Amino acid sequence: SAVISQKPSRDICQRGTSLTIQCQVDSQVTMMFWYRQQPGQSLTLIATANQGSEATYESGFVIDKFPISRPNLTFSTLTVSNMSPEDSSIYLCSVGGGLINEKLFFGSGTQLSVL
């Protein structure tokens, strides 16, 4: 499986600020996804990061709040904008999946706390 590095691993942020989370994979991957895991909850898909085009967002998530970049096949960023305490969650990038149901593997996650 691919080695997925995610940073920062954790951060404490002030309300109204923004945080950019980076996800680096050690090999080229077709599909990259961003998930959110609220405390004690399941994993919710935020968006699919598409290389060379805009990300595809799930219902309830918008580009203005969660802008995503995917400049190449090994790297993606997720920004959490204008943060509020409700954004306190673990954010996970994942790679794999795809039209042939490739196995999905997760990065180590970013624990975000918003004060």
Next chain:
Amino acid sequence: GENVEQHPSTLSVQEGDSAVIKCTYSDSASNYFPWYKQELGKRPQLIIDIRSNVGEKKDQRIAVTLNKTAKHFSLHITETQPEDSAVYFCAASSYNTDKLIFGTGTRLQVFP
């Protein structure tokens, strides 16, 4: 869209007993069903998966069964050990949507 329900939300067993976690899905086009284990403070780890052309798959103490007609699949852990204690998530995806939808999770506790 796809909806995945998972039961039970918590499960406590004695070491050596078996544990069974069940999931149902709504989209008949779903054809891939993985299971993830998440230990406290760690990322979800893929432990086993099954595709719709197979009814059962086993890997040592872990097995997954799939009933396409009833649209449900289950995780079976035999001879449970304390290190099996974690949160387990089922998921489903289809060839059409190419993304995983997760169940709500089951917290498994194995008591020595």
